[in-house]
Amino acid sequence: MLSLTRMFSAGLLFTLAATHVAAASVDEIFRSEDTDGDGALSVAEAQAAAPKTFRTMDSNGDGVLKVDEIAAYTAAESAPEMVWPAEVLASVSQKTLEYWDGNHDGKVTEQEYVKASVDMMLLADADGDRKVTREELQRFRGEAVTP
Template structure:
């Protein structure tokens, strides 16, 4: 189970590599012009790999996932420990629970308000797409791990990122526009839906 979770985690990270995630001057679009070049995609992949490679050993594997989880736990403890005395009191714990519930209420209110409009429908599909994305992420992880060592090297990570860029760059002009990104996302969603529909037959 741990290996499966690790695959999903790293695979989901691969999905966040430029092309599908690049929108509105973010996630690799360095000059913010709404168009992602191959050079920008490569630079962003290098930067993202460095951030994900928690122990700096030049590969993404289970140890990086464990290090990231430990870092998240430490940050969570720091947030909970409001008075910074090195321990979490019941009052601090209760306050955290109250804050989380308030956020949930706010989120529920926004979701209900959006449910009546087209935007709400897109948000609903987006949540489902995120679920499919985890399965697609595992597939991408396995494809990126070309030598089958259950780890992704920087070279494998960049190769996967640029392969996604090249696939989205339908007119092969060395850049991916917003229209090409949308087309690539739609094609990926269609693949996920087809796989999900075929899953019962495979079992």
């Protein structure tokens, strides 16, 4: 099951290719991440979920993400019908790394990833309250809003 941070984790990639990414349903995201049951995903909840995703992406366990790990994760999380031309996957993965890499050293630490995950989550925060409701997430994903 994909978490909210996993959905947002490829940052630019997932934004550009949202219709092709196998993302969890809004209900699944809220079941797994809305830990206080208030109907909104908070910054604290996103921060709590991000390290697990980071560790999943960090395939060699060295505590940093490099472009090849981002590319492998992106390909693995894409919908089965999504085929990435090698040059596109490389370019998108590089841009994603650059977006997440807060100190611009060519790699992403867990701390940098957590910050980037929260920043991406907050893109869906239409009312600026630093929480994302089901409706905000559905609109951000381009889905019909369900009551």
